[in-house]
Amino acid sequence: MAELTTLDLVGTITAALLTVMVLSYLLGDNLFFRLAVYLFIGVAAGYAGSIAWYNVIWPGLIDPLVSQGLAGILQPSNIVTIIVPWLLILLLLLKVSPATSRYGGLPLALLVGVGAAVVVGGAITGTLIPQSLAAMGTLTPSTLLPQAGEEIIVWFERIISAIILLLATVTTLMYFRFTARRSATGEARRSKLERIAAVIGQVFIAITFGVIYAGALAATVVILVERIQFLRDVVSSLLTG
Amino acid sequence: MKVRANLVLAATAVGSGIFVLLGYFIDHEVILTLRLILMRWSVLLAAVALFLGLFNLLTVHWSKVSEQEKGWPYSAVLILAFLVTLILGLWFGPDNQTLLMLFNYIQLPVEASLMALLTISLTVAGFRLVSRRRDPFSLIFVVVVMLVLLGTGPWLVASDSDAYILLGQLRNWVAQVWASGGARGILLGVALGAILTGLRVLLAVDRPYGD
Amino acid sequence: MLGSIDIVGLLVLLLFLGLLLGFAAVGRNWPAVFRPVPGFEELGTAIERAVEAGERVHLSLGTGSVIGSDSAPALAGLAMLSRVAAVTTMSDKPVVVTAGDGAMAMLAQETLRSAYQRAKASERYRPTSGRMLGPTPFSYVASLPILIATEDVSVHILAGSFGAEGALAADFGERQQAFVIAGTDDAQSQALLYATAEYPMIGEEIFAGGAYLNVGPLHRASLRAQDAVRMLIVALILIGTVLHALGVSL
């Protein structure tokens, strides 16, 4: 915080106040927290709105309409780029009123269809296949065979790691298996092998989550630090004028 | 009539979905163009939908204000902030200095502070986990968390001792072998679940867009 | 690589489809049995209690967009919603659904409307019970504690895409002593929810919600297809590894 213009000063103080107000939630829900949050939501919403307008709606809908002019719009070439989108959007706008909203389903259906397709396609091409292949590649001859001039321990460690990696992937995958057999006691049970795999899988899941959790914790600590330091800076800059 | 409508909706969803989906696998020009078009449309629609969502937000809070419901002043603040920001944004564009300041002095600090709150929430949850969920896995979980934290954070003393380095390496090993393995398993599993969830929609079994 | 993915991918897709339809066909004579998932079992009790106690059930569809790959868990959430809504239609405080995306909020409204229609209670349907709380993840999550407090929420279901802020969302519920069941696709958030939520739905469990909440036979069929592919993948991984180890390039 070098020298600040009055506006910046006011802004910075506001920011500091808001920080304190939000952190006050530590004590429990209170009006300062709510005030800060509502203010924040309002600003965030407004900003998101303007962004959407300038980045999508204007270039994608208004601009072509304006630039083409009424005559241009009717050209067949514009059916796809202008007319259909506008029709869809008008349909979507029907959603505003409960009375007409039932007719606004079409654009939603389109959105859902596209979204679902992206989900499926992305998951297959992006995760399922590459990750399976990657899992298969954990043990390659190069991994298995000791490299020239490497200590036996390193080689051993590499093999162990590869095996653990593989085991973790497989057992974790197995754990989530939902279908089971009904046992003699009527409960849903899995075969012995499955149960063993499941338990190992759970251990690996716990470890994975533990690592991620610790990571997130470390990240948020940094953020907490940043907040506190920010407050410190504001206070000090105020004290030093 | 109503039924017909359902069919049109389902057909729309399935149709658009199929083309987008095939685009992932088939390098055919027609499909790719169709897919591109559909995606552009959906991006536009999503943006408009955002506005409708904002409108929804506004109405909900406006009703609170107009009916003087409990806590209506907050809603008033929200509406005010929203309108001011939106008008500024629409008038001067999203990259004007005023908006920049609104962001830097309101949005940024509040979000960061919420994340800071998360630190406490996570720590509390970690503290309570073992006592409230009695299974070996929660124990493993917390132990691993501590191990990784120890391996990540600096030590006050002997931070360049072999022990520290060893722990750091252990942490890396756990994170990069054990956790990666588990993570890959979870990734694959989630992918499986997501694929079938998507397929259910593409088969018009789930029809969230209404019947 | 890409080319191969095209073919392989297509095959995988067809495999999924085939299994899904196949299981749907045989599901009748060859019923499935699923392992218990504590969260889902408790959920029913919790909702029942909430309805009886005149408290609110809140389902959050997360902050994912509809057209993104992050829509998957929310789609699963919507499937669950169709069920939850039906149960709460007659409660004095029917379920409230919130989302961080405009289109998602609309989908929530549509799902609710359909549920009410099927329940022959269309007149009780309120569009405002499907809301967008905020357009950004944090503006969404930030408004949750207030919603939970003012709406007297006692069952807090998180079924959607969340970032780390999802943990905050779950914690807000915990603080108000609500029954919190939370699931998402993102493993990072899952890890946080694992500790912060009373009943975490880890891994892919969220996607099984439809089958466990009895939304329909095809949900069960899809769950079985999922398991079938799972075992296939496990087998392939093992075989592939052995082949790789033997130097066979795949």
Added chain:
Amino acid sequence: MAEVRCPMCSKPNPEEAEVCGICGARLKPLIIDQPPQEQPPDKSEERRPEQGVEQEEGLDWLGRIRAEAESEAPKEEIEPEETADEAVSPDWLGRLREVDTTEDEGPPDGEVPDWLSAFSEDVGEVGEPEAAEPGWLERIREIKATKAAEGEEEAEPVDDWLARLREEQELIPEDLGADEIIPEELPLPAETLAEEEVEEHVISPIEPMDLSLEPSEIAPSEAMADKEAPPEPRDILPDLTEAAPPVTPSEVELPSEVVGEAEEAAERVDEFETPIEDELPHVPALILDEGEETIGEQPSGIDLDSIELPGWLSELRETAPPEEVPAEDTSLDLAPATLPSWLEAMRPIATFRSAVEIESVDEQVVESAGPLAGLQGVLMAEPVVAMPRAATVGAARLEVTERQYAQAELLHRMVEEEERERPAAAAHRPRVPYLRWAIGFLLVIAVALPTILSFRVGEGFPLPSYMPRDLESLFKLVEGISLERPVLAVFDYTPGYAGELNAVAGPLLEHIMLRGLRVVTVSTRPTGPLLAEGLLSRVGVNGEGYVHLGYLSGGPIAVQLFAAAPRETISRGFLLPGDMESQSGWQSPILEGVSQLSDFGLVVVITAGTDSARTWVEQAYPWRGETPLVMVLSVGTEPMIRPYYEALEPQVDGILTGLPAAVNYEQYLGRSGNAIARWNAFGTGMLTIELILLAGVIYGAALWLLRPRAVETRSERDG
């Protein structure tokens, strides 16, 4: 219709009696049966098989029980009461006798009246299916004769069993029990059925939903059969409408309208058409998705023709002796059906309670006897009673035992649940979050301390002395990029993470800028560009060192579009320098020669979310070509992305994550930035958290030792 037999004490009572005169058990709840009939014809068709079976079953084993329980009472009188859960007059039975014509398929027809009557030309046929029952029942008994002895034994335990069960019945969530009915009862008729019949009826109950829905399920999937949906149902309607006779209307209308008064049915003939029309889409809450799937869908119809219907239905038509059946009978006989959703909606238990394997059964089964008749999922006393025995009987037959085990477990779970709920409910009392306060303040103080004391660098926590293993390769990567091509920096994090990621990404971007590489920023988060400006303005000059393409809206799809065709996807820039006002960011000299993703020298994705990280990896992968992809991640995200980095064909070429790595980087660059500035506070914070967690573990472990198993474990472990 003279009397109603109390299902509790099975003593006769006047028909209009509200409660049993002897044992005081409620008799009237029967009325609840009516609403079900609201359901659309096709629904009931789908449901026909199980219910049919279920009914005869009730008849059958009941017969056995009564045989000893009160031998003097003629079977005829008893069975009907229990099965057609209203008091049914003896003469009814008489008719049944005569029409012993139907053979093995008999059972499935049981429910026929529900809907068949709708098809049948003359009312008389309505009695038909019932007629079938005793007939095959007889046979069953004959077959059973051999087992008579067993039957006796069976009966004894029954009564006390029943007694206990009935006491419970009030508490017990009705719907659960429903599952009981089918499973228990099925095996018995099964014996009399052809093998595949056994398959169908014995197994289906476990997943009635499948049974009823499967067709509709498949329909949409296969070439959207549900397109043809709407017309189809009407195919059925004609038949219905033809069936002018009062009975049909009464079936359709009775429930919703007047209770159990079929005499007035005639009046309603006119109303009758409409109901059906709008009934079609309607589905009871319990079978919601049936609603979804089968709305206006024909599958059910298809199912009918293809599967059960034709064979025996036609027979029925022929063999049906024209008899006068009092409207009551039909309407009453209709009783067992799923509750209408509005009613269902009031009893959430039903919807969820059986979430695991038994669940599906309760969808379709209906208590066919007792005060709870017509309710779904009532724990059926009788079947449960018979269960343990039946197990020993058919120990060899898997279907049978499985079903019975299912029941045993169900009963067990119900009892469990009863116990579980109360304490859970009690958990709802506000508590003061002392723990939160303590931990919160501890952390804040811990973090604030070094900040306030403002150690100088090196004081307090010494800087990390060893390097994470990926850093080396990352340096080389950055050093290796040709200066010709700009670097694409994706700012995909929310302001919440700015505190961490600015500190982590800072050094890398600084390094890139120092090398003289030009940076182009883009973001799929509306606030991304603002963060980008905030970060880059520290190390470079807008327009010269870097340029913002701005916000890329549309989420993952947009990422894909951008990867495929950057220039078309995002036109306007963000905070473009004055001279470039009203121009596109692409006109900036920095972006010369860049037309596709692979034209960038390096792609740096700064993100805190696994999803957005995955999106960039997955969606951009096909278009990235040789351009390396570096991920700057929040620590928590790393393990999820590492698989891409460690993969056989890495989709990620470099990872920078965590404050320590950032500190390393700053040291490497020989500058002291944010990362180093936060090092001490970071250290104390981490240390405090570690101690708190340790305390938590000790506390928890202590609890385990002091109160072993006091708290129910919430392990996800199954079975």
